Amino acid sequence: MFGMRFDFRNPEFAGVSMAERYDAALEMAEWADRLGCVSITVSEHHGSPDGYLPSPLPMLAAMAARTTNVNLMIAALIAPFHDPLRLAEDLLVLDHLSRGRVDAIVAGGYVSEEFDMFGVPIGERAKRVTETVETLRAAFSGEAFEFRGRTVRVTPAPHRPGGPGIMLGGSSDAAARRAARIADGFIPSIPEVWDAYRDECLKLGKPDPGPSMLPPAHTVALADDDDTGWTAFAPYFLHETNAYGKWIADSGEAGPYKEVSDPDELRAMGEYRVVTPDQMIADLKEAPFPFVMFHPMCGGTPPELAWSSLKLFEAEVLNAL
Secondary structure: OOEEEOOOOHHHHOOOHHHHHHHHHHHHHHHHHHHOOEEEEOOOOOOOOOOOOOHHHHHHHHHHHOOOOEEEEEEEHHHHOOOOHHHHHHHHHHHHHOOOOOEEEEEEOOOEEEEEEOOOOOOHHHHHHHHHHHHHHHHOOOOEEEOOOEEOOOOOOOOOOOOOOOEEEEEEHHHHHHHHHOOOOOOOOOOOHHHHHHHHHHOOOOOOOOOOOOOOEEEEOOOOOHHHHHHHOOOOOOOHHHHHHHHHHOOOOOOOOOOOOOOOHHHHHOOOEEHHHHHHHHHHOOOOOOEEOOOOOOHHOOOHHHHHHHHHHHHHHHHHO
């Protein structure tokens, strides 16, 4: 089984236009759907100098039109920057376009420049996340409900009964406990906060979600030779970890990324890997739950280089398994 994710970072040194990158992602989505990919995830950030995707819903609409079976996910949808009613309408239209294949992970955000951009106080994150989730749930019922003192009804009614799934993301105990109270599930940024989610579920009398089953947040690419492949991919891996790492360091929040200056240091850390098809096959055969999450254009990886990895997966790994 495999999944794919895209955030559309496009640093200038990659030498790729944004239109070319968007086109490549749609082609990759179509390719992945044909091969049985189980999920495609897109993310959201705003005002990023490398062009990070600011509008995940139009992108998923385009992907929905090019695919048939794969589940489509927004991870994460930053609630404080969206009007809850308009968001509900857009998600319901996307629910119909995809015939019920869309889910959303809702989060509060953490990049201070984004809150400044939208004029939203960062201290209102929790309140706005809760209001957004409550509004989406009410809207997806298809019935009239109270919103900020007004009676409203969002149409169309959902294609999937109950509408798109709503999970929460986050990296704090507070976010984990909030997810237990109001969401369908929790996808933490760091594994340490899962226990708070599980504890709150049990306190609320909800079913025990058990220990975390989330795999480590590794990024992997394929190459015929791992050393040559690392040399090709490393500049883009460095860009990603440093861009995320700066955001996390500036915010003071916990996260899986940190700033790294040297590609050899990054390689030794193990979060980014370039492996041969034989190495991936061996890893998957030993895994209790064999799953690969590809981030093919990670950190601005040019489409041609990204395709070289994906085609090796199709030709050598899938066939062997």
